[in-house]
Amino acid sequence: MIELKHVSKTFPTADGTFTALEDINLTISDGDIFGVVGMSGAGKSTLVRCINLLERPSAGQVIIDGADMTALSAGQLRQKRRCISMIFQQFNLLMQRTCLKNICFPLEIAGAGAAQAKRRALELLEIVGLPDKADAYPAQLSGGQKQRIAIARALASDPKVLLCDEATSALDPTTTRSILRLIQDINKRLGITVIVITHEMTVVEEICTHVAILDHGHMVETGTVEEVFANPKTEAGRRLVYPEGVQVTRQLPGSHIVRLVFNGGTAYQPLIACLAIDCGVKANILGAETRNVDGRAYGYILLGLPDDADEAGRAMAYLSAQRDVTVEEVENYHA
Numbered sequence: 001m002i003e004l005k006h007v008s009k010t011f012p013t014a015d016g017t018f019t020a021l022e023d024i025n026l027t028i029s030d031g032d033i034f035g036v037v038g039m040s041g042a043g044k045s046t047l048v049r050c051i052n053l054l055e056r057p058s059a060g061q062v063i064i065d066g067a068d069m070t071a072l073s074a075g076q077l078r079q080k081r082r083c084i085s086m087i088f089q090q091f092n093l094l095m096q097r098t099c100l101k102n103i104c105f106p107l108e109i110a111g112a113g114a115a116q117a118k119r120r121a122l123e124l125l126e127i128v129g130l131p132d133k134a135d136a137y138p139a140q141l142s143g144g145q146k147q148r149i150a151i152a153r154a155l156a157s158d159p160k161v162l163l164c165d166e167a168t169s170a171l172d173p174t175t176t177r178s179i180l181r182l183i184q185d186i187n188k189r190l191g192i193t194v195i196v197i198t199h200e201m202t203v204v205e206e207i208c209t210h211v212a213i214l215d216h217g218h219m220v221e222t223g224t225v226e227e228v229f230a231n232p233k234t235e236a237g238r239r240l241v242y243p244e245g246v247q248v249t250r251q252l253p254g255s256h257i258v259r260l261v262f263n264g265g266t267a268y269q270p271l272i273a274c275l276a277i278d279c280g281v282k283a284n285i286l287g288a289e290t291r292n293v294d295g296r297a298y299g300y301i302l303l304g305l306p307d308d309a310d311e312a313g314r315a316m317a318y319l320s321a322q323r324d325v326t327v328e329e330v331e332n333y334h335a
């Protein structure tokens with residue numbers, strides 16, 4: 001388990017002290033695929049670099065499996081870091097080494113013999129689906145293949161945690177999907193906890209179990225992907241999850257506006273038609289946004305209810321009684 005307790009990180013700059021992270025509290029359980037999302041500059045990379053102490057937090061604790069990383073000696077930290085590997089957007093392969101030798105590199109540093117390192121590297125090439133690229137050089141590979149080699153190298157030290165810093169951001173959508181499948185497979189087969197930093201919500205939807213949203217160095221939301229994506233509670237969360245905003249088809253000034261949040265169970269039920277038939281209340285759909293998370297639909301619909309208090313009350317009672325739907329009043333609605 002990874003716990004961040006009151007982690008802050010400041011940097012000295014020409015204009016004074018810059019706070020990149022402020023009072024971050026986070027728990028990542030073993031086996032999670034945990035997404036960290038936020039706009040550019042939100043502090044995602046700084047956060048992940050604090051986890052393996054590539055950046056030392058200015059305050060707070062990073063506790064991995066009960067050990068406070070910030071309190072370890074340099075030697076102990078080197079040892080502990082072996083259980084955390086990292087992959088990057090630009091792959092960071094050694095271009096003058098073959099793929100096999102790239103994967104052997106961390107094993108050699110850890111003191112493995114050449115034969116043992118080679119045996120393990122060949123196994124890892126199998127795991128990442130490139131057994132025929134042992135003697136190829138990185139320059140001879142596609143972006144997706146380079147990332148597979150980088151993943152094999154990251155796995156060489158038998159890590160418990162894999163940090164992925166925008167690992168698919170340089171790849172096309174199809175290759176992205178195949179790399180995400182590989183990361184998911186590694187998480188399941190090898191039981192490795194994965195932390196994914198990304199600005200792409202589709203990446204989170206495809207593989208993450210949990211997510212944290214960073215905004216200007218603050219962690220503004222965290223929870224399961226379903227919880228956070230179904231109903232982002234903060235402005236920053238809504239901006240990320242629904243970047244286009246709600247597609248408003250029509251606005252009725254003075255209407256009673258409610259937001260129906262679907263959380264996977266009944267998103268495809270003809271709820272608005274049922275409302276009309278069962279209650280005799282005609283609601284206007286002002287906007288809708290749904291997302292598919294792990295094969296289930298989440299999202300919300302904005303409804304304009306009639307001004308008549310009795311009709312609006314009936315509609316609210318009916319909608320509130322539905323399973324797997326949350327009904328919220330929307331105040332100060334602006335299209």
Ligand SMILES: Nc1ncnc2c1ncn2[C@@H]1O[C@H](COP(=O)(O)OP(=O)(O)OP(=O)(O)O)[C@@H](O)[C@H]1O
Nearest residue numbers: 011013018020038039040041042043044045046047
């Ligand atoms: N060494 C540093 N010195 C000063 N400021 C820094 C330093 N490292 C990061 N920052 C600042 O901290 C903030 C967070 O940076 P960080 O790279 O963590 O953001 P990010 O969310 O990963 O952004 P991106 O998605 O663009 O990579 C930025 O404003 C950045 O300029």
